Amino acid sequence: MARKLLLEKAHVEGIRHFDVYRREGGYASVEKALKMDPASIVEEVKKSGLRGRGGAGFATGLKWSFLAKPEGVPRYLVCNADESEPGTFKDRFLMEFIPHLLIEGLIVSSFALGSNSTYIYIRGEYAWIVGILEQAIAEAKQNGFLGKNILGAGFDLEIYVQRGAGAYICGEETALIESLEGKRGNPRIKPPFPAIKGLWDCPTVVNNVETLAAVVPIINMGGEEYAKIGVGRSTGTKLISACGNINKPGVYEMDMTISVEEFIYSDEYCGGIANGKKLKACIPGGSSVPILPANLLLKTAKGETRYMNYESLSDGGFASGSMMGSGGFIVLDEDQCVVRHTLTLARFYRHESCGQCSPCREGTGWMEKILQKIENGKGVSSDIDLLWDIQRKIEGNTICPLGDAAAWPVAAAIRHFRDEFEWHVNNPSLCLTQNYGLAHYADELSVVA
Amino acid sequence: MMVKFSEHKMKEVEAIIARYPTGKHKSALIPILHLAQEEFGGWLSAESMDYVASILSIASIEVYEVATFYSMFNLNPVGKHVLEVCQTGPCMLQGSDDIIAYIKSKLGIAVGETTADGMFTLKTVECLGACGYAPMMQMGMHYKEHLTPSKVDEIIAHCYNHK
Amino acid sequence: MAEEIKKMKVTIDNITVEVPQGTTILQAARMIGGDVVPPAMCYYTKLQGSGGKCRTCLVEVSKGSEADPRPMPKLVASCRTGVMDGMEVKNITSPKVLDARNGVVEFLLLNHPLDCPICDQAGECHLQDLGYEHGKEATRYEFKRRTFEKHDLGPYIQLHMTRCILCYRCVYTADQVSNKRVHGILSRGDHAEIATYIEKSLDNDFIGNVIDVCPVGALTDKTFRFKNRVWFTKPVNAHRECKCCSGKVTLWQRGEEVLRVTARKDQWGEVEDWICNECRFEKKKVSDWVIEGPTHVSRHSVISQGHYEKLNRPTETFSKVHDGRKPKLLMDIHSVSEVNDPSIDLSAINGPATGKVFEQSKKQA
Numbered sequence: 001m002a003r004k005l006l007l008e009k010a011h012v013e014g015i016r017h018f019d020v021y022r023r024e025g026g027y028a029s030v031e032k033a034l035k036m037d038p039a040s041i042v043e044e045v046k047k048s049g050l051r052g053r054g055g056a057g058f059a060t061g062l063k064w065s066f067l068a069k070p071e072g073v074p075r076y077l078v079c080n081a082d083e084s085e086p087g088t089f090k091d092r093f094l095m096e097f098i099p100h101l102l103i104e105g106l107i108v109s110s111f112a113l114g115s116n117s118t119y120i121y122i123r124g125e126y127a128w129i130v131g132i133l134e135q136a137i138a139e140a141k142q143n144g145f146l147g148k149n150i151l152g153a154g155f156d157l158e159i160y161v162q163r164g165a166g167a168y169i170c171g172e173e174t175a176l177i178e179s180l181e182g183k184r185g186n187p188r189i190k191p192p193f194p195a196i197k198g199l200w201d202c203p204t205v206v207n208n209v210e211t212l213a214a215v216v217p218i219i220n221m222g223g224e225e226y227a228k229i230g231v232g233r234s235t236g237t238k239l240i241s242a243c244g245n246i247n248k249p250g251v252y253e254m255d256m257t258i259s260v261e262e263f264i265y266s267d268e269y270c271g272g273i274a275n276g277k278k279l280k281a282c283i284p285g286g287s288s289v290p291i292l293p294a295n296l297l298l299k300t301a302k303g304e305t306r307y308m309n310y311e312s313l314s315d316g317g318f319a320s321g322s323m324m325g326s327g328g329f330i331v332l333d334e335d336q337c338v339v340r341h342t343l344t345l346a347r348f349y350r351h352e353s354c355g356q357c358s359p360c361r362e363g364t365g366w367m368e369k370i371l372q373k374i375e376n377g378k379g380v381s382s383d384i385d386l387l388w389d390i391q392r393k394i395e396g397n398t399i400c401p402l403g404d405a406a407a408w409p410v411a412a413a414i415r416h417f418r419d420e421f422e423w424h425v426n427n428p429s430l431c432l433t434q435n436y437g438l439a440h441y442a443d444e445l446s447v448v449a
Numbered sequence: 450m451m452v453k454f455s456e457h458k459m460k461e462v463e464a465i466i467a468r469y470p471t472g473k474h475k476s477a478l479i480p481i482l483h484l485a486q487e488e489f490g491g492w493l494s495a496e497s498m499d500y501v502a503s504i505l506s507i508a509s510i511e512v513y514e515v516a517t518f519y520s521m522f523n524l525n526p527v528g529k530h531v532l533e534v535c536q537t538g539p540c541m542l543q544g545s546d547d548i549i550a551y552i553k554s555k556l557g558i559a560v561g562e563t564t565a566d567g568m569f570t571l572k573t574v575e576c577l578g579a580c581g582y583a584p585m586m587q588m589g590m591h592y593k594e595h596l597t598p599s600k601v602d603e604i605i606a607h608c609y610n611h612k
Numbered sequence: 613m614a615e616e617i618k619k620m621k622v623t624i625d626n627i628t629v630e631v632p633q634g635t636t637i638l639q640a641a642r643m644i645g646g647d648v649v650p651p652a653m654c655y656y657t658k659l660q661g662s663g664g665k666c667r668t669c670l671v672e673v674s675k676g677s678e679a680d681p682r683p684m685p686k687l688v689a690s691c692r693t694g695v696m697d698g699m700e701v702k703n704i705t706s707p708k709v710l711d712a713r714n715g716v717v718e719f720l721l722l723n724h725p726l727d728c729p730i731c732d733q734a735g736e737c738h739l740q741d742l743g744y745e746h747g748k749e750a751t752r753y754e755f756k757r758r759t760f761e762k763h764d765l766g767p768y769i770q771l772h773m774t775r776c777i778l779c780y781r782c783v784y785t786a787d788q789v790s791n792k793r794v795h796g797i798l799s800r801g802d803h804a805e806i807a808t809y810i811e812k813s814l815d816n817d818f819i820g821n822v823i824d825v826c827p828v829g830a831l832t833d834k835t836f837r838f839k840n841r842v843w844f845t846k847p848v849n850a851h852r853e854c855k856c857c858s859g860k861v862t863l864w865q866r867g868e869e870v871l872r873v874t875a876r877k878d879q880w881g882e883v884e885d886w887i888c889n890e891c892r893f894e895k896k897k898v899s900d901w902v903i904e905g906p907t908h909v910s911r912h913s914v915i916s917q918g919h920y921e922k923l924n925r926p927t928e929t930f931s932k933v934h935d936g937r938k939p940k941l942l943m944d945i946h947s948v949s950e951v952n953d954p955s956i957d958l959s960a961i962n963g964p965a966t967g968k969v970f971e972q973s974k975k976q977a
Contacts, residue, residue: 074470086537086576117470124483124521125577127590160468165479165519167800168575182478182505184518184797189664189692200473241581243539249581287538287576328580330539344538348575354518355778355797355804357665362719365802369755386752393715396686397667495810510796513809517798 003229003255005217005237006210010097016132018139021100027145029219033108034153041112045215047223049235054080054171054208055286055326056401057310066195067113068203076204077115079106079212080176081122084168086287086348087328090239091209093251095122095129099136103159105212107145108219110157113205117158121176124165133161168352172400173206174198175354186356187400210239230256234309238327240269244282245333247271256309260284261298263308264331277333281417284313285325287345288405290412291338292322318412337435338420342413343371349406360403363394367410374421377428384421388414452489452500462504474505478515481505482522491531492523520574528563528570530608533587534596536573539580548584549573551598555605568608622695624648624671625705637690637701638669642880648703651713651742653720653827654779655691657882662784663691666777667716668742672709675700687712710746717746723758723802724828725774732770733829735842735914738881739777760805765795766813768820768834768893773805776830782806782822789886790818806830817856820892824875824883835893836864836872843914845871850901856888862907863898870896879910 014020021027033041046061067075079102083091095102102120110118122130137159140146148156162180164170170179174188177199198204214236218226227235234256243249246264248271254263263269264279273279279294299306301320306312310324332341350364370387373379391407398404414421424431454462462481469476481501482493489497498512516522523531532552536545549560552571556564563570579585582594593604618633622640625648631640639657641649650671655663663669669691673684678698687709690701703709721743728734760773778797783806786793795808808814814822823831845864852859864872873892875883895901906921930939946954 083578084576087539087580089578089580089582092578117468123578124479124519125587158468162468162476163480163483165483166521166574167519179479180476181473182475182515183511184514184800189689200470243580243583244542249583251581283538330542330580332542336542341538341541344536344541348537350801351520351575353801355799355801357667358716358719358777359667361778361802361804362722366722366753366755393712393718397670397712397716399664399667399689508793510794510809513798514796517809518800 003237004253005229006094006101006213006239007098007251007253010094015098016100016136018100018136018143021098022143026100027104027140029216030104030107030145031151033111033219034151034155038112038114041108041219044223045112045218048214048218048226049223049233050211050214050218050226051233051235051310052208053210053214053238053327055085055288057324060207060211063195063207064113064205066193067205068196069114070203074116074202075114076199076202077106077110077113077118078173078176078180078199078204078206079118079120079209080171080173080206081120081126081209082164082168082171082176083126083209083326084123084171084352085326085328086345087243087283087330088241088286088326089243090241090251090327092126092129093241094209094213094239095126095133099129099132100140101213101216102133102209103136103140103146105215106159107140107150107157109205109207109212109215110159111155112215115205116156117160119180119199120159120161121170121180122161122163123170124163127163130161130163137161167354168348169354169400169402172402175400176206177204184354186354187402189399231307231309232311234311234324238308238324240308240327240329242270242329242331244329244331245274245277245336246331247274254308256307258308259298260306260308260313263329270329270331273331273333275333277335279331280334280336281332281338283322283328283330283332283409284308285323286328287330287348288401288408289323289325290318290321290408291332291342291416292412293416296320296416297322318408319415322412334437335435337375338413338417339371339375339424339431342409343368343375345409346371346406349402353402353406357399357403359394360398360406363390363403364406366390367406371410374424375431377424377431379421379425379428381422381425384414384418384425452494452496454484454488458484458488466505475507475511478505478507478512479519482512482516486522491527491529492525526563529568530588531570531572533572533574533577535575535577535579535583535585535587537576539576540583540585543583545584548586548596548598548601552601555601569605618697620695620697620699622697622699622701624701625703631695633694635695637671637673637688637693637695637699638663640695641690641701641703650690650703651738651745652691652880653738653742653777654781656781656784656825657880659781659784659788659825662779662781664689666720666779668713668720668746670709670712670716672702672706673699674702674706713746714748717742718748718752720777721747721751722753723774724777725757727775730838731772731775731829732832732837732842733775733826736881737829738827758802763807764811764813765808765831766815768889769814769823770832770834770837771806772830772832773807775828776806777828778804778806779827781825781827782831785822785825786814786819789821790816792816815889817888817890818886820889821875821883821886823892824877827881833872833874833892835896839871840866843917845915846919847907847909847915849876849904849907851904852891852895852901854888854891857891858885858887859891860885861887861891861901863901863903865898868898870898870901876907 009015009024042064050060051057106118167185169175170185172187175185179185194204229236237253237255239253241251252269265272281291281293282297283291300315313324315321346368350368353360353364355361367390370383391410394403395407420436423436465480466474466477485497485501486493493516499509502509502512534549556569560571560573579592584596585594619630621630624641627644629644650669652669653666670687671690675681677696765771794812797804798807823833845866847862847864850863861873862876863870875887909916909919
């Protein structure tokens, strides 16, 4: 269902400005929250079933409850706006068009967690959004929603925007903290987790933009009401950024009850595959999650309809499923080459590896080179097995999840499109001039008993 | 070029440092490096980086370590306009390779090079978070999206007309 | 009243040991010793913040603790994971660990030049040992290996970036042991390198220690460069009065010549006392030092060849061991071969003893 909680007002003229946003009912959650006990706000978020929207899908309320509260030590909330996962551009949309929603969510969340200085770490390339956010912060401050003694509730808060400078790895929360401390974005070795020792060694919570924005409707409607939206453990609404070979790329908000098929083909969302082509494959949750061929995308291996939610998208595990991830929905049509596409992703992860631990530093470059070799028609059959072995030895053995993120796309491409890799190897001259095409990927899937 | 912030810029630097608790001023490094790059010719010379180190009273190597880590910092001189074309998956699906080839032939430079007149530097970059508006590139503070050869022509012409 | 430090029981490869709270798995394994000790390329006990990066010390935690017996979902870096009471760890008994370690070694060697024949570190290189124990016999990497622009680090320290495994130990050493750091890790990912950015020499008082902490031949002693192979030299412990440091060192000698001075290292190859540059680079005469005696060298090390720490004459004779029985001669070699015929005085032969010599002596006889 096209239920909107976050972007409902995004297209109201002038919503970027405080007055319009306030007139449309904005900042009501702050007024409500500041009268509540911080612990009961955490409780509401727990009840809402909200899961982190950055990619990992960890329960937000639970994460908040881990925050250590030692006497006399400041606590920090950091907003992760380092959106860099290929296919994902939802946070950008939210910040660009309805910045006050994020600020509102940050005020409520900071109050709940006891943070008096909250930082928005935004990717350096979103340079113009820094100005939009700073404008919103200044307006909120003028109107008494930021600064000293907010609404007379005795709560002080300053929000600062910090620009990154081009590093995907800074989306990993400990790398983000390192970067915020003015260092190289090398992820820390955990434990200790940020909830115990984070920014400047103080207890810290790092949350994604969309997660923090979702706190606003949760407080407004109550956690229990919020939890009624959606299905199962996929509560509330989710922003999906759709791109690739579709008619209507863009950012869509929905509750998590619609089917993948509807999402791709209905005019309300992606509007079908562009240029009348056929659907070949899709990466449903940002480049790190497994790619699925059309048949497994629309239906699970058991033959059931697949829905746009956490559980359904991951149905079948990595053998026949994928993940919700960050909601970066990348669609490939029949003319696209999976090997080439995987190559660009491998190049991306090689480029973005921080180089701290050996499997990721060495393995990502090696995978890229082999993929380039296969794409160039110079591959041999054993290269495919070698690729498989390399990704297997990276996965799970690195300091941070970037290793897994680099391994999974390669693994899934080989798992589901092995014949396309082999076609490259067996047709070295042909693969330079034409693509393998659709083949049987869009075929009806035989039902697994 | 004289490597020193103007009084006005120095105020900005001080405001950035004031965002962090006392003693945590190193956090200001990346924002100040952005300022330095804007102010001192679009790139970070060793001299600029040493200057930033002196402002924050940290060792120069700490600045070099950070500046070389992040891809947005240019460590060599660049043209007046830097065209940073995205080439990752979603942009590739929408023909970013053709756009890169078109710019290369139009400007007569390879990726990483600067035109002889010092106007343009062409770079390829990884995902900039504009996948739905592909193919795209970054020019300074802004994104140029839905690129086509004719749109590239317009952008380049615009740059020459507003020299 | 001092708080009593809690003891924790941890089982590594079926061997149980009791360790104080706060001990890491790696340290606990080192207390047990032997084969269960995971290899460590980046961890260094004396350097705060080190470890966790190389991934060679990955182990499987098959039981988290007595209180929470669930196994850990991923392999963990034993150097940075603290033990819990009742924890059970698998190192060499876990095929998963051995497989992962095999992969890590392959990754570490992927871009390594394998120039051991011309590398001064050969013979005392941890990567060499690691490759020998866990590596494959051949590489599966068929692409050009990574190279770097050369950087000069001054008169004392030689940098070979291609050999570096980015353990960060030298960075921590410069931060924590010397008084100024001018080198660091530049760039990122597979381009990351140790450098000074603009050519600078590393020359403060304690910077020479980066050579000792380097597990590979990336940072070597310029004053020792190409002088000798380490297994031809004789290490002896020595000391001198030094204003800067403990003055306790190991001299690496060939005859009476001191070829190299290093800090003394413990059984895990870690420096016992940091030494100053003066002791390391300037004191190359035996007369500068008070010699204590031969350095202990593990018999697994190639350096132990021809290295005698002390001569032990056996106190028991063969017949004593055999309750007075004489050894039984199974076969007299001279009865079947003329080689080394006792009647031939080898020292009397002019030149090498070849078959011809024996033939001649036979004729004479």
